[in-house]
Amino acid sequence: xxxxxxxxxxxxxxxxxxxxxxxxxxxxxxxxxxxxxxxxxxxxxxxxxxxxxxxxxxxxxxxxxxxxxxxxxxxxxxxxxxxxxxxxxxxxxxxxxxxxxxx
Numbered sequence: 001x002x003x004x005x006x007x008x009x010x011x012x013x014x015x016x017x018x019x020x021x022x023x024x025x026x027x028x029x030x031x032x033x034x035x036x037x038x039x040x041x042x043x044x045x046x047x048x049x050x051x052x053x054x055x056x057x058x059x060x061x062x063x064x065x066x067x068x069x070x071x072x073x074x075x076x077x078x079x080x081x082x083x084x085x086x087x088x089x090x091x092x093x094x095x096x097x098x099x100x101x102x103x
Contacts, residue, residue: 016077017085022051023071030065037061043097047089050074050081055097 032038039059046053051073058066074084 017082017088018075018077018079019072020075020079021070022073025069027067028065029067030060030063032060032065038065042095044092044095045069045097047084047092047096049083052084052092 037060041057041059043055044052045055051071054068054070054072056068056070057064058068073081074088076082
């Protein structure tokens with residue numbers, strides 16, 4: 001998704017920023033075999049000054065096998081949380097979901 005937004009991880013790193021997972025909650029719904037082809041669908045639920053909340057569905061060929069709710073912070077290269085640069089928030093806005101999960 002980041003590449004589709006025009007802000008791949010390599011580009012972000014070149015600009016001295018990083019996405020850092022600060023919290024993750026995963027629900028495993030179905031087991032998968034080693035070597036299975038999995039697809040991850042991602043939506044952004046919330047964008048804040050220095051963090052964002054992402055929702056992911058991990059699917060095999062037919063079923064959702066896991067879901068994740070991820071809080072990611074934006075940090076500088078030294079790991080200090082910083083306000084997300086406008087170019088990053090602007091690039092992520094098209095991926096902001098209308099679904100609001102208040103859990």
